[in-house]
Amino acid sequence: MEHGGDVYTEGILKGRELLDFSSNINPLGVPSSFKKNVDEALKNVERYPDVEYRKVKYIIRKYLDFSENYFGNNKCNGELSLDDSDIVLGNGASEIIDLVISCFNSVCIVVPSFIEYEKDALKWGCSVSYSSLTDNMDYDYEDIKLKIKNADALILGNPNNPNGGIIDKDKFYEIVNFCNKNHKTIIIDEAFVEFTGKIGCSFLREMKQFRCIFIVRALTKFFALPGIRFGYGVCKDVKLMDKIRTKQNPWNINCFAETAAEYVLQDECYMDNSLKWIEMERKFMLESLKAIPVIEKIYDTYSNFVLCKLGDMSCEKLYRKCLNAGILIRKCSNFRKLDDRFIRLAIKDRSRNQRLLSVLGNI
Structure with missing residues (x-):
């Protein structure tokens, strides 16, 4: 298995x-909000989705602004000021992870972690290094600092799968600053982040300041929609986002996924x-x-x-x-x-x- x-x-x-x-x-x-409105998707089956997915990206931008306050226990003020160009949509978080990894020659993977990180990296011919969690399954920040020096990108979960640990922002800041100054990318998989509750552990606010941060999200886990296959990446690095988009096929998100995103991301x-x-x-x-x-x-x-x-x-x-x-x-x-x-x-x-x-x- x-x-x-x-x-x-x-x-x-x-x-x-x-x-x-x-x-x-x-x-x-x-979510009942999707069940009640699934007929909207049926009405749209006979036509192509908007190839730019403008409505969906608008909903995501509004959700991320909302979530920074909702899940951050109202600690944050102001909007994230995201543009459509800061968002890339995928057929599940797995497509986003695969595409962003394909943009690099070398990656450092924190392990143990979601096994697709390594599989994708090897598939794309990346040189792979590893930073191991401690015996207590905590991030080893000193080891990450050492390993990232020889990699183009770092990938880790927040919370991490399979242990459910989160990133200590204070200890991680030095790594973020180093990567930002040295043109390295930090891929943070936040597929489970909503489950952490109102402790404000997401890196969305930091992503606004540091273009090196690439965040992966999905509807799969928290909104119980694995069959819909809807994920998205958020990043302020224009060149990286453009590179990812050139690798994608058009219309990669179907109308049912569009409708699901529109309603569940507003279902407070x-x-x-x-x-x-x-x-x-x-x-x-x-x-x-x-x-x-x-x-x-x-x-x-x-x-x-x-x-x-x-x-x-x-x-x-x-x-x-x-x-x-x-x-x-x-x-x-x-x-x-x-x-x-x-x-x-x-x-x-x-x-x-x-x-x-x-x-x-x-x-």
Whole structure:
């Protein structure tokens, strides 16, 4: 299993219904704001989308201005002053990541992290170096400073997948300043950033000041729309953005993704309910997992998933035991720097979380 969310191999194709804890999708499901307006997309099926996607980019600009205050707990004043040229749209965050990496000859990847970073870099013939997280799964800022000197770009998650850690802005500032002065790019994957709540950890405000920062976002995780395939990149580096656009095919965003973005990015009620859920269930899961005998260590998380280190049992053995109980978990042995004692568990709603805990507790 290369990624989470593969309910087909062991589930659908075998006629089994699985409870999927391998995929980190908001359990509140598809926002009603999209469901109620999906007919708008049907009306647009018979014509091409606007090749410039002007309305969608306008919605994104408004959302990012709103989110800086909403998720930053009103700490920020003023708008980000983004232009359409500062935004590039992709068929999911994965397309954005792939395209931006393709623009560089060498990249430094912080690991463990989303495995597509490395796959994309190798596909495009990039020279790859690595900066490892500490034993506690924190960023090693001194090591990053050292490694970035010999790379064109740095890529890391905020929060990071698979551990859910976030970037310490104070410790990271020196790296940002160095990259900005030396024409290096920092690719910050914020696909999970809304789950961090109102702590203001996004780098949108810093991106306005430092053209070296390239931020990746998506509707996939927080808005529970993995099937829509809608992601976007935001950056003030005009040359980089133009280079990415020249690599894209026209009309890469379909009308259903357009409609989804238009409505869910304005659905404040859904955001409110999602933050209430994650704050309550994240705390519940972190505390409850401490009582599970098979788990040796739980890593603190700011996202909607938890990285766990197992005791004597391998992740493959636990995976099979959970699968027999109708639950799918994420084995983490294919993450660089992790071995077969690591698993990742999504955070769901209370009833599903309790079912997982019950199964794990009886192993």
